[in-house]
Amino acid sequence: MKFKLAVLLLCFALAGLANVSAQQADMQTMKEEFRKMDTDKSGFLTSEEMQAYEGRKFSDLDKNNNGILEPDELKADKTGMFIRADADKAGKVTKQQASFTFKEYFKFMDRNKDKKVSQGEYMDYWKEMLPY
Numbered sequence: 533m534k535f536k537l538a539v540l541l542l543c544f545a546l547a548g549l550a551n552v553s554a555q556q557a558d559m560q561t562m563k564e565e566f567r568k569m570d571t572d573k574s575g576f577l578t579s580e581e582m583q584a585y586e587g588r589k590f591s592d593l594d595k596n597n598n599g600i601l602e603p604d605e606l607k608a609d610k611t612g613m614f615i616r617a618d619a620d621k622a623g624k625v626t627k628q629q630a631s632f633t634f635k636e637y638f639k640f641m642d643r644n645k646d647k648k649v650s651q652g653e654y655m656d657y658w659k660e661m662l663p664y
């Protein structure tokens with residue numbers, strides 16, 4: 533598990549953590565996002581809830597509605613969750629990349645593999661991902 537996490541951290545580092553600095557969120561912001569994702573207020577996120585959130589947020593950010601988040605659109609994402617999807621460092625994120633990345637978030641956050649992400653699991657993930 534520790535190894536998998538290390539690999540993930542490395543992937544994200546390679547995916548352009550250097551570009552992310554401007555978008556680094558704080559824990560308070562991430563906590564607020566958890567509440568937005570947890571649409572049935574169960575205290576847990578399902579994979580479906582995370583995908584739905586990704587869909588809503590992507591549409592919000594995609595101001596010119598071309599299905600791609602461009603640099604100026606990515607800057608509007610306070611969470612930094614979308615810029616991390618820019619695996620090929622193209623400076624933009626496609627719908628497909630965003631969807632894939634949110635599925636990965638879910639897999640890595642759900643440490644006890646009960647197909648739900650608790651607020652604790654979610655916050656632990658960001659404690660390790662964010663530099664403070």
Ligand SMILES: [Ca+2]
Pocket residue numbers: 593594595596597598599600601602605
């Ligand atoms: Ca766009």
Ligand SMILES: [Ca+2]
Pocket residue numbers: 641642643644645646647648649650653
């Ligand atoms: Ca879980």
